[in-house]
Amino acid sequence: MKIGIMGSGAVGSFFGSFLTEAVHDVRYIARGAHLAEMNKNGLSIVRENKKITIYQTFSENVEALADCELILFCVKSGDTKETAEKLKEVIHESAYVMTLQNGVNNEETLVEVFGKDRVLSAAVYVQASVESPGVIKQSGRYRLVIGALSDGGQEAAKKISVLLNEAQIPADCSQQIMLRKWKKYLFSLIFNPLSAATDRTIGQILEDPHLREIAAMIGSETIEIAALSGYPLGEEDIEIAFQNAEFARKHTTSMLQDVRKGKVTEADELIGYLINKASVYKKSLNTVKTVYYLLKSREKNL
Incomplete structure (x- = not known):
């Protein structure tokens, strides 16, 4: 699957790395020194005591996500509206957008932009941080609980849950995601x-x-x-x-x-x-x- 990571900080980069290892076509959107280091030396993920480095599409241009089928939406909450509007201009109308953000109000904004059937949500459980530009450090347990915001998205949520588990990301699917x-x-x-x-x-x-x-x-x-x-x-x-x-x-x-x-x-x-x-x-x-x-x-x- 073609998957976009919209906001490749600690959370987006960490979960995106599993999808890259599972041989999905993953594109990472980042900026600043973090992006520069990723383009120079790759993205390094330290999972407990294991370190991996991945080399993928790293860009600051959302157009890199134009043909993605799934977007993991991981930007700061204050950037949700502006980023979603930019994303809507480039991604296909059949693409799903799944928020991995903190809080409970980003879903409202994303639904306004993309419609209820295309927006999925995930409760994220992970201890991860950007240790330095291009380097993500994680420790402890991690998992996702995902779900749809409408009946129209239920089947997509189930399929994505299977995809995540196949990529070694523990992911449950909930009927009561909010x-x-x-x-x-x-x-x-x-x-x-x-x-x-x-x-x-x-x-x-x-x-x-x-x-x-x-x-x-x-x-x-x-x-x-x-x-x-x-x-x-x-x-x-x-x-x-x-x-x-x-x-x-x-x-x-x-x-x-x-x-x-x-x-x-x-x-x-x-x-x-x-x-x-x-x-x-x-x-x-x-x-x-x-x-x-x-x-x-x-x-x-x-």
Whole structure:
């Protein structure tokens, strides 16, 4: 299959590498020093203690994806609308677009651009980072849960799930993908903003009783808005998030990676979405807002 990686950062590059090894025609869209290094020396992926280097189509031009049948959409949330519009101009009308992004609102934007039947979503579970330009480092467990947003995309989701598993990417297919995404979103909101605002890894948050309590309060506020939005999460989902965090103690969250590199985070898109939802339901998110403001203050001083 011809597959495009729209946004070849840590997540896109990591999962794309399996598809390349499975002899699919994979094209990677990237930019800057990361792209320059990939074109010069290839894309290196360090999976636990195994390192592979792949040489494929690396480009900053979305036209390289013109004949792709599947697009793994992995750009930052703030770039979703603009990137999707550019992509729509070049890809075939039969191509599927599957978002591997954080949060639960990118699907809405992609559906506006491509239509509900062509958009798939994936809940991503992986600890990966760009160690240096052209080098991706991963550790721990990894898998995808994918699903369609309409009945028209169900068959495509099943076929892509099979394709991913054949490429050695553990991938389940869910009939309730947005509920799964909200559960992943819950985990992200509990740990991602707090880690970036306090410069702490997930393990350090778990070990600090004060930060751990703040994280739990964020979880409680999040499940309240989730339930009002039609996704019935409960206290048990917060407990599961903390249990899963034990497997990611050494993980530097994506927001903390951005802050440490002097980049703007996805706070406006990821946290802002929840805050906006809460305002619709006339609910207060005192803890979430406090962490958000602390993080925005840190961003301002980058």
